[in-house]
Amino acid sequence: MFELENNVRKNILQLKAYSSARDEFSGKDGVFLDANENPYGSLNRYPDPQQKKLKNKLSELKSIPVENVFVGNGSDEVIDISFRIFCEPGKDKALTFSPTYGMYDVSSDINNIELIKIPLDDTFQIDFKTLETHLKDNDLKLILICSPNNPTGNILKNIDWILERFKGIVIVDEAYIDFSKSDSYISKIEKYPNLIVSQTFSKAWGLAAARVGTAYSDSKIISLFNKVKAPYNVSELNQIAAINALENFKEFSEKREIILQQKLWLENELSLIPLVKKVYPSDSNFLLIETLDANKIYKNLVAQKVITRNRNSLVKNCIRITVGSSEENIKLINALKKN
Ligand SMILES: *Cc1c(COP(=O)(O)O)cnc(C)c1O
Numbered sequence: 378m379f380e381l382e383n384n385v386r387k388n389i390l391q392l393k394a395y396s397s398a399r400d401e402f403s404g405k406d407g408v409f410l411d412a413n414e415n416p417y418g419s420l421n422r423y424p425d426p427q428q429k430k431l432k433n434k435l436s437e438l439k440s441i442p443v444e445n446v447f448v449g450n451g452s453d454e455v456i457d458i459s460f461r462i463f464c465e466p467g468k469d470k471a472l473t474f475s476p477t478y479g480m481y482d483v484s485s486d487i488n489n490i491e492l493i494k495i496p497l498d499d500t501f502q503i504d505f506k507t508l509e510t511h512l513k514d515n516d517l518k519l520i521l522i523c524s525p526n527n528p529t530g531n532i533l534k535n536i537d538w539i540l541e542r543f544k545g546i547v548i549v550d551e552a553y554i555d556f557s558k559s560d561s562y563i564s565k566i567e568k569y570p571n572l573i574v575s576q577t578f579s580k581a582w583g584l585a586a587a588r589v590g591t592a593y594s595d596s597k598i599i600s601l602f603n604k605v606k607a608p609y610n611v612s613e614l615n616q617i618a619a620i621n622a623l624e625n626f627k628e629f630s631e632k633r634e635i636i637l638q639q640k641l642w643l644e645n646e647l648s649l650i651p652l653v654k655k656v657y658p659s660d661s662n663f664l665l666i667e668t669l670d671a672n673k674i675y676k677n678l679v680a681q682k683v684i685t686r687n688r689n690s691l692v693k694n695c696i697r698i699t700v701g702s703s704e705e706n707i708k709l710i711n712a713l714k715k716n
Contacts, residue, residue, distance in 0.1 A: 394604040408685040424613035448590035450592030452577040460488040471519040477690035478527045501529040518545045525553040528661030528697040532559045540569045546667045548573045553661035555581030570595045587618040640700045663699045682711040
């Protein structure tokens, strides 16, 4: 059985959250002399610390109560906060798979948490047999699963197997889920009280500059997130940008459709280029390709001002390519042909 209290650091359980000046009064028409703000200007007031309007919109879109929604300064904040809540520095461990998103390493290092990495199999799926031997480790508190996975692009199958067995916290990072045909794990947060699903406005929503990430989980976990976050963690400008994006759902889904069509075009073009050995199947907005010589091809592309991500150190001779606009994709293909 999962018991939240057994999985939260003692100091966090005992923590008394900072109560911001505006937490006690939510009207807009008062005389606000409580927060030492400047009375003049247009960005002079602190933003809503609880992002109520944005959370209400997310709650509607995802069909879950607002108590289950957290909004952070990018989804990287969700990962960092999770380490701080659930893992005792210098003692507890976390686990992920490799290759995967590089920020898990950085965030665990910053928090002084050992990160165990289990290699994915040759189809980039989870090796459950190896994983099983680690689940008995009492110091293992957190499992990070990126699905669709970066940089391999594929959905990881059967995450339920982990949720049913592991007594710690499971984070499913769904930064790319909007590009996938698979369902989000958000629908399973009621079933699994140890599940945190993280999503972002940085990819399909086109707001990477705004730094808005979201997490969906049991309301008790969301309360802990709210206790640990910086009081005004999402700026007013960024809250407005995210609200505007949600109000323009049609634009979001049209752009997404174009990107997915461009992905098909790019997959086909890439497969016709002799120095591309393999185009891996992708459930996201990028393609991992295996080439004859990734270092050389990568440098040659940079020389032609086409920037891709050389993943040779993670997956031999592989390059990760984001699906761009039609013009950008044509430039990439032309540049590759000049290799
Ligand atoms: C891009 C990406 C994110 C997004 O992080 P933000 O901080 O929200 O911009 C999260 N996870 C993965 C795996 C990513 O590739």
